[in-house]
Amino acid sequence: MTRRARLGRAGPDARLPSPSRRNPDPVPPVPEPGPVRTCVGCRATGSRQALLRVVLDAGTGDPVLVVDEHRRMPGRGAWLHPDQRCLELAVKRRALGRALRYAGPLGTDTVARAVTRHAAQEVQPQHSTTVPDSTPVPTVDREAGWKPMAPR
Numbered sequence: 001m002t003r004r005a006r007l008g009r010a011g012p013d014a015r016l017p018s019p020s021r022r023n024p025d026p027v028p029p030v031p032e033p034g035p036v037r038t039c040v041g042c043r044a045t046g047s048r049q050a051l052l053r054v055v056l057d058a059g060t061g062d063p064v065l066v067v068d069e070h071r072r073m074p075g076r077g078a079w080l081h082p083d084q085r086c087l088e089l090a091v092k093r094r095a096l097g098r099a100l101r102y103a104g105p106l107g108t109d110t111v112a113r114a115v116t117r118h119a120a121q122e123v124q125p126q127h128s129t130t131v132p133d134s135t136p137v138p139t140v141d142r143e144a145g146w147k148p149m150a151p152r
């Protein structure tokens with residue numbers, strides 16, 4: 001198993017996406033397949049832009065989880081979708097601590113807040129999502145073929 005363990009060793013801006021590299025073809029901008037990260041929650045992969053980077057900030061005593069908003073903080077990072085479910089999954093299996101090589105208790109408040117914030121940003125209130133409250137429940141047709149005491 002080869003893990004891509006290159007965590008920001010190559011300088012902060014080593015891999016800036018360069019969209020226009022003498023590419024005359026009007027090819028739609030395909031997200032670079034290269035830098036893909038795995039969400040520690042749902043284990044699905046996503047681009048760096050799609051995931052939050054969570055790092056351990058041990059600068060002021062007890063290590064705390066902080067969200068690396070600019071994805072350029074040094075050290076180990078855990079990647080997580082800005083999704084509540086992914087955070088829950090990550091918390092449930094202690095994936096954040098494991099990814100960050102930290103066994104102690106970790107408060108996820110900061111991360112939860114960031115997730116909520118990002119999730120709120122993602123959701124653009126363009127069209128009011130009207131969830132049909134009265135979903136047609138598939139009624140089991142009991143009457144059909146069920147004749148009580150059918151006289152012969």
Ligand SMILES: [Zn+2]
Pocket residue numbers: 039040041042043044080081083086
């Ligand atoms: Zn996820």
